[in-house]
Amino acid sequence: MAANSVEILHDFSPLLKHYKDGRIERLLGDDVVPPSVDPKSGVQSKDVEISPEINVSARLYLPKNPDRSKKLPLLVYFHGGGFFVASAFSSLYQKQLNLLVAEANVVAVSVNYRLAPEHPLPIAFEDSWLALEWIVSASTDEWIKDYADLNRVFFGGDSAGGNIAHNMALRIGTQKLDGINLYGIILNCPFFYGKDRIGNEGADHFIFFKNYNDKLLPYVCPSMSDYDEPWINPAKDEKLSSLGCKNVLVYVAEKDFLKDRGCYYKEILSKNGWNGDVELVEIKGEDHCFNVLYPDSENAIAILKKVASFINE
Template sequence: MVANSDEILHDFSPLLKHYKDGRIERLVGLDVVPPSVDPKTGVQSKDLQISPEINVSARLYLPKNPDRSQKLPLLVYFHGGGFLVESAFSSLYQKHVNCLVAQANVVAVSVDYRLAPEHPLPIAFEDSWLALEWIASQSTDEWIKDYADMNRVFLGGDSAGGNITHNMARRIGTQKLDGINLSGITLNCPFFYGKDPIGNEGADHFIFSKNYNDRLLPYVCPSMSDCDEPWINPAKDEKLSSLGCKKVLVYVAEKDFLKDRGCYYKEILSKSGWNGDVELVEVEGEDHVFSVLHPDSENGNAMLKKVASFINE
């Protein structure tokens, strides 16, 4: 380790820089905002520890004027950030989940899992599963007990959070989790990949290009053998048909490097023997996780409405 070195060992801009002296500089998602009553939507939020020993926690959300006599769907949300940055407590995700909760009229749990490289994969997956077990106990919190319908549970996430969402649904399909009936999942520009490029993955005009992801994946998961492991490339999962829900909504953006993988996910899931319905929505003129970055835009708001419809139909 080189003392006081500004030389960069790993450059994953615009997300993170890792210096030769061991310093890790996160470039986004550093701000933390407190839970609140959102003045625009009336959505309430509060924070709870899931496992203080390993610093896994969550932000819970309750829509305006909930009715105890009419329980609401429960949305478990996993934030994006390449497994490297962001949190459930950043201003970006506070605003995004507030908008989702208001639009869909759901109770939500936004999970704050630990990040690589300090906590390499599969730690994010194990933290997320721990959060689902915590939710499934139903004795965790009065908001969940009083307002959430555990027979209408949905998982959702963007980018890396979309990847986590898929992997959690896959695990629910093969490993019994009493207390949760998983109705569906929503994948917003999900982070899937593979060793061999498909579609436009060979193009070099994307910020998160093939070269970028070829470097990123071994960095966040040093134990991986290659980019075709089933957790990142569902096409290589021989048990994909075991996905533990009956409906899936996949969103992709026209200008996103990950668009073709999202489209391919719909194709392979449809052909896997899985007994469910998968819907793919491609949004023209938009880039990666546009609805998270710009929830008030025309397309961002339209996507929130689509997710709300998917949950409540």
């Protein structure tokens, strides 16, 4: 096969193209912006290496003028992108985390996990757990030691990142991690799925997305047996009642193909013995992860304030 072949093996436009010569072209979130001091909010950011030998890292955020005498909640954020595009260092997530940190007045760790297909699932989950272990380790960065309250920790994420936040919370509940008290999780249009269609997933205008996900999941996780594996379909997880927090905020978008999965998540949490509070917020007229793509919109700002309230209530 000639170098730089234009023949496509896997086409996941508008996110990724995988060519027959092995070349992978990421079409979204592939830009990298440096850490900075945000001129609007005063939020500072910097990058840290968690495990350089396997290229796991994070971007840390600190609000303007933090007070050492009163530690702040810690938000651990997992970016979206279908498990195979985007990064914690893209302009989309730099802006999203600057806004979140400023509004909620939190310390944040935005995890940069490795991506499929080069690093297929469950690698993203293992990298994310490694980041959590790093947070509680003795050598953790001074921003976390000086300013973060590890007794009030939140996990958050959008789309695939929402899936990771859920799976990390479940692992906290079943495996434990001394040094972190997980207070709540925040799931933005979480990427859950299943073998059987629910809600409006069978509607004609959603057929494209159903076919897309049917192909995407085996691509990012070649070892999966079916679409009902617990990591992607929490309704099939016998350990769901062990979710390691007592507070959950899920927000979904009216036009999103994944909306019914997010709604179903609330339902199954309530029915499967989990002892906590879950709140579901549906945003009318919006589509998947609209607030990440359009963070200055009216609905995105409203969600930002909702998340800040959830963290600080």
